[in-house]
Amino acid sequence: MVLVSHDTRVSPVTMAERAVAGLLEVVARHGLAKTTLDDVAAAAGCSRATLYRHFANKQALVDAAVGAEVQRFEAQLATATADADTLTDALTAVVVTSARFVDDHGALRFLFDHEPQAILPWLAFAQGDAFLAAVAPVLGAPAERFVGANQAVRVGEWVARLLLTSLTFADERADLTDPRRASALVAQFIVPVLQPAQSTPQGVAT
Amino acid sequence: MSEAELPARERVLEVAYTCVERSGLTRTSVEDVARESGVSRATLYRWFPGGRDELLRETVGFEVARFFGRLAEAAYGAPDFATMLEEVLVFAHRAVREHALLQRMLVEEPELLLPLLTTESHNVRPVIAEYLLPYLEVEARAGRVRTDADLAATADYLSRMILSLISSPGHWDLEDPTVVAELVRTELLGAVLHGG
Numbered sequence: 001m002v003l004v005s006h007d008t009r010v011s012p013v014t015m016a017e018r019a020v021a022g023l024l025e026v027v028a029r030h031g032l033a034k035t036t037l038d039d040v041a042a043a044a045g046c047s048r049a050t051l052y053r054h055f056a057n058k059q060a061l062v063d064a065a066v067g068a069e070v071q072r073f074e075a076q077l078a079t080a081t082a083d084a085d086t087l088t089d090a091l092t093a094v095v096v097t098s099a100r101f102v103d104d105h106g107a108l109r110f111l112f113d114h115e116p117q118a119i120l121p122w123l124a125f126a127q128g129d130a131f132l133a134a135v136a137p138v139l140g141a142p143a144e145r146f147v148g149a150n151q152a153v154r155v156g157e158w159v160a161r162l163l164l165t166s167l168t169f170a171d172e173r174a175d176l177t178d179p180r181r182a183s184a185l186v187a188q189f190i191v192p193v194l195q196p197a198q199s200t201p202q203g204v205a206t
Numbered sequence: 207m208s209e210a211e212l213p214a215r216e217r218v219l220e221v222a223y224t225c226v227e228r229s230g231l232t233r234t235s236v237e238d239v240a241r242e243s244g245v246s247r248a249t250l251y252r253w254f255p256g257g258r259d260e261l262l263r264e265t266v267g268f269e270v271a272r273f274f275g276r277l278a279e280a281a282y283g284a285p286d287f288a289t290m291l292e293e294v295l296v297f298a299h300r301a302v303r304e305h306a307l308l309q310r311m312l313v314e315e316p317e318l319l320l321p322l323l324t325t326e327s328h329n330v331r332p333v334i335a336e337y338l339l340p341y342l343e344v345e346a347r348a349g350r351v352r353t354d355a356d357l358a359a360t361a362d363y364l365s366r367m368i369l370s371l372i373s374s375p376g377h378w379d380l381e382d383p384t385v386v387a388e389l390v391r392t393e394l395l396g397a398v399l400h401g402g
Contacts, residue, residue, distance in 0.1 A: 116325045117317030117321060124316075125302075126312070126374075131374075157377065161371075161376075162366065168325055169325075188359075188363075189360075192352075192396060192397035193393055
C-alpha cells in the first residue's frame, strides 16, 4: 500500500498518492466495477471535488494507480535482487518478489479471486502479447549483469509466463511465493537454457 | 447422472455451443438451450445445478476438450517429443487464429470468456501435463532426459509454458517452422533433454 504523507499540506503529488491509496483500498474490498470516485474520495479523506480536480474520471485514477504500483514493484525488485551473486539467485528473487507482490496486493488479489473479468483481458491472447512485451524488460533487468541485455529480455518473458500461468492456472504446484519451489524451477528449467551445454559445459547441472 | 444420459448431455452441450455461436455468451439462456435441444428445463437444471453459469462453463469446457482432442490427433505419430511439441504449437496457433467463434468472443465478450478458459478451467492444464508425461517417460527410458527435476514436475512446467505460448506467442513467430523448432529445442526442451 502506498504510504500517505504525514505532511498535512496537501500538495498535488501527495493528493494523487492519497487517491491511489484510496482506490487500492476500496478495490481490495469491493472490486473495480463497483468502485466509484465517491468511494475513493471517502477512503482518501478528501472531497469529491478535490478528487475530480486531479482525476477526470475513474479510468484516469486507475491509470495513475497502475503507474504508481509498477514503480513500487520495480523498486522492490531492484532491492530484492541487488545482492544476488548468481543468475539463479537473481531470477529466484525476481520470481518470489513478483509472486509475493501479487499475493500481498489486496486489490490485485480481489480481482483475480472475484473479478477476473476485469483483469484477464489484459493478460491473455492479443493483449497478453502486449503485456509480455511490457513486463519482459522489467522482470529480466536483474539478469542483465549475468547474461547481457538480449538474453535478459528473453528470460524476462519466460519468467513472466511462469508467473502469469501460476495466477491463471493456480494449483498447489503453482505457489511461487515459496523460495524453494521458485529456485528449483529457475535452476531446473530456465538457467540451463541460458547456459547451453555446448558453450559452458561446466555450468550445466547434471 | 446415469450412464445412458451422458450422450444426451453431450448433445445438449453441442446445442448450447450453436446457441453461443449465434447469440453470444451473454444472450444464451437455459430456455434457449431447452427449446432447441428438446430437453426440458427441469432436466437441464438437474444436469447443470448451477443453471446458466454452469451450462456455459461446461459448453466452453466441451469445446476446449474438442480443441485439445484435435490437437492430440494432429500430434499423434510424431517421431519424438520435440517434433510432437513443434506440431502442437504450430497446430494450436493456427487453430486459435482460425477459430472464428473464439476470435469473435475475444473481441465481443472477453470478460465472460477468459475466466472460463483460465482461472475457472479447472482441468485443462493438468490434462495437458498428463498427456505430455508418457512422452517424457519414453525420453527418460532412452536416456535422453538431462534435468534432475522429476518427470511430473517437468510435464507440469511444460504444460504451463505451452498454454502460455498458445494464448500469447509473445515475440515468437509461430508461423515460421524454423522459429518454432528453435523455441521447442532450446527454450522449452534445452534444459530438459540432451542434445538438440
